Amino acid sequence: MTHDHFASLYDVLMEDAPYDSWLEYAEKYVHKEGSILDLACGTGTLTMMLANRGYEVTGVDVSQDMLTVAERKARKSNADVRFILQDMRELEGFNQLDGVTIFCDGLNYLTKEEEVIQTFRRIASSLKPGGVLLFDVHSPFKMEHIFDHQLYGENSESLSYMWFCEPNKESLSVHHSLTFFIKKDEDLYERMDEEQFQRTFLPSTYHQWLEEAGFHRISISADFGNKELEEEDDRIFFKAVKK
Structure with a gap:
């Protein structure tokens, strides 16, 4: 299937996705009217929700077809959002951001250790000191x-x-x-x-890579940050602060 076909089906497949919970998780840690980069934004549903809550938001995805759908939706809803075609492994052109999000297991599409490490470094260079990286991944379980x-x-x-x-x-x-x-x-x-x-990788491995990339105050949790991580949880949430 081409990316264009999958992009056309994406919103149907994501009808039951917990967008409200991802939004609430982001709002816990990034102050209102702050600048957020929404990586692996797909068709931009969460990106536009963030914009509607007062954030200055840019959506980034590796698929032009996903972004075409996102831009169409943004025009229809008059959302003030920029969408940019980039690979998160080669992220550039951003600095002094208040927050970066990678939700809906977007990071899990990087299947090599060095790709995740490089992405963390690129994100760190895009954040201001005290800026926050928020992401979730599939658990080993x-x-x-x-x-x-x-x-x-x-x-x-x-x-x-x-x-x-x-x-x-x-x-x-x-x-x-x-x-x-x-x-x-x-x-x-x-x-x-x-x-x-x-x-995916072990939580301790992600933690180590985040520290090496220049993050601290790293917290690992489950249920959108609402509970401590247990072995049988299916999704892991990370918050990391740029030093």
Whole structure:
């Protein structure tokens, strides 16, 4: 499947995503009217929510097709947001930011250690001292147990899909195979296929890389920062402050 096709389906697949909770998590740590960079912003739903709460927001994504959808949505809602095509591993052109967010496991699409390390360094150079990095990632438990040879699916009037997860070759990594059937008319469906790869690392490893990149006051939690992390939590939340 091309990125264009996946971008056109993304908002349908994310209808039940906890955007309000991500927004609340960001508002805990970045002061209102501050400048936020929303990395891996996808089609810009959270980016625009941040803008509507008074933040100066820029959305960044590696997919031009995702950004095309985001810009269309922003124009329709008159949201004051910039969208920029960049790879987070090569982030440049930003400085003195109050906050950077990478939600909805955007960081998990970096499958090599050096890519995550480089991204943390690029983010640190973009933040002002005291600026905050907020992100979430899949937990090791989720990779090893929840995603382990699991099949998910949904059948609706306009869209049906099957989503198969299997371990990939690297430790704590997963290969997602998705097949979509999109209704075109009464008797015709179009099939589209998509492959994605994700990887996570131990919380202690992320902590070490953040420290080495110039962050301190690092907190690790679950449930959008509302509880201490336990072994069987499926998503891990990080807050890190630029020294």
